[in-house]
Amino acid sequence: MRKFLFLFVLIGFAALLYSSKVVKYKSFHDAKINGRIDSIYRNKDYVMMRVNKVEYKISPVPLYNSPEFVNAAKIGDRILKDDDNDGFMLLQDHDEAFEYTEKMF
8 A cells, every 4th residue: 555655646746847847848838039138047957047027947959050058148138939939049139149949858
């Protein structure tokens, strides 16, 4: 009986972790973003970014030889992203553009 209870708790904990990742991914995936970065910092495996007073928890993957997002993005740079899309663009103040995609999980 104890093994069953332990297994049940373990499955519940895994489901909770998975669902929180799905919610964060879905909130970024569904958002239309066109604004400047208010704040940005790395938190474990994620990048926490606030754009237009909305905070996003993302795992950006560089495309087309773009530098790592956390190294390239600065406060004041623009983020452009269409809704229902994983891809987004970072436009730096000195007119340089980089493309990224959001890692699903």
